[in-house]
Amino acid sequence: MYSLNVPVPANVAALAGDIARELPGARERERGEHTLGVKRLGGDGVEEYNRLEARVRELLVGQPAFEIRITDLSYFPEAITGPTPVIYLAVESPELRRLHLRLAEVFDPIEGIEGEGYTPHVTVARGGSTERAKAVTDRDIDPIEWTVTELCFWDARHSETVSTVSLPA
Template sequence: MYSLNVPVPSAVAALAGELATDLPTAHTRDRGRHTLGVKRLGGDGPSDYARLEARTREALTGTPTFEARVTGIEIFEAAPVGTSPVVYLAVESPGLRDLHLDLCAVFEPVDDIEGEGYTPHVTIARGGHAETAERVAAREIDPLEWTVDELVFWDSERIEPVSTVSLPV
């Protein structure tokens, strides 16, 4: 499965990593593996990738840079996919939402997590104890803001970037 993601700045990744240390029974991401999902693109392997990338790059034509802001820590108590709870950094970004909906017109939205159900976020951890997740989510954090000027094509099987595209396109 391939997706289009926003690489997060080091301050966001560091915050996610720091908070993850307080969720010892949960599955966390390794440093450098935090991203912000824009849209799942599909595909089962390398033979699909070239087609998906070309189609996505075409859809991105005219996409400007946009602002994003981490505003707090929240929880998906019952995630539609994978283990729960999911503790995450909540992200506000009208530009990101617009881009997501534009891509949903090109690539079929995944039920319950895309389209109107899309919640921009950076995952801190999955699974573990609900009480511990709630304690972490109750913390106050300072907002972190950045300009999104690059997008990453992400390979979820290998958990790594495949290529990038600079904004504006």
């Protein structure tokens, strides 16, 4: 499965790592795995990836750089797939939402988590105790803001970036 993601800055990944250490029994993201999903694209294999990347690059022509703000710490009590709860850093960005919806018009949205149900976030950890997730997410965090000047094509099978595109595209 390939996706288009926003790479997160080191301070966001560090915050996620610090919070994850407070969640015994949860699986935290490994160093380098913290990203912010814009849209899952599908596909498997080199030929499919090449087609998906070309199509996305066409759709990104003219896409400006945009602002993102980490505002809160929260959790999904039930995930559509995988272990629950999902503890995450909540993201605010009107332009990110617009980009997601534009891509969802071309690439079928995954029901319940994309399209109108899209909740932009950076996953901190999955699984563990719901009570601990509640306790950790009750606290306030300092907002973190940055300008997105690059998007990456992510290969979920290998947990790595395949290529990037600079913004404005």
